[in-house]
Amino acid sequence: MRDRVRPGELYIAGTGPAPGQVGGGRADRLSPSGGEGPVRRPRRHDPDRKGRILDAAIEVIAEHGVAGTTHRLIAAAADVPLGSLTYHFSSLEDLRAQAFRRYAEQMSVLYAAHFEGVENHEQFVLAVTDLIYGDAGADSHEWAIAYELYLAALREPALRTVTETWMRASRAVLERFVDPGTARGIDALIEGLVMHKVLSTAPPSRDQIQAIVTRAAGQPVHALEGEM
DSSP states (O other): OTTSOOTTOOOOTTSOSOTTOTTOOOGGGBOTTSOBSOOOOOOOOOTTHHHHHHHHHHHHHHHHHHHHOOHHHHHHHHTOOHHHHHHHOSSHHHHHHHHHHHHHHHHHHHHHHHTTTOOSHHHHHHHHHHHHHTGGGOOHHHHHHHHHHHHHHHHOGGGHHHHHHHHHHHHHHHTTTSOHHHHHHHHHHHHHHHHHHHHOSSOOOHHHHHHHHHHHHOSOHHHHHHHO
16 A cells, blocks of 8 residues: 555556556546546636627627527637626626627717817718718628617617617717707718618719708808807
8 A cells, every 4th residue: 555656646657557556547537736537728817708708799690680699609709618608697688788788889989989070060061971971980790780789679678778878879979069959860860871871772972961961960050150
């Protein structure tokens, strides 16, 4: 018994059975510390895992739609174990809602950035025109996500807090240049014209869009004050 390999001592494979061990031991059954058992991989330090899962969920929704989105597809896209999803999110609905919220926040930042440098009414009209003509700075992939959110919010009232927050953020940007009522109308105009442009086989020209925006934006505030 004196020669038995004790826990913590490494047996060198290829030198025959370890003393006191029937049939010998396999080096691949030794843990890094020298004890027997399966070798475990060190846990990967992954502080951004939740964010990566949310980004993966957005991509899966864009490709498969809300109806086709599953835990397994998201886990595969994020390259994480399936259990990571249930650890960070209480349900698929919770994950989806947080993913939509993340997407809306990202788009709101891009929306606000589009109006940086706008100083007067004429520049505002041109900025809105460019926004619509350029599909609000989003490609068809990103608009697929937005439309999936809209459709999901029709069926799941809880998601309307996400859409309402997104619309409020957009209107807050527009209200820097026009009154709240006009801002609400232009916000709806942007959504509607972009949808028409994306889905139409004969989308409106830039000149047509600018004419529509000019009418919707009304006269500059200083012009109205001068008439009073």
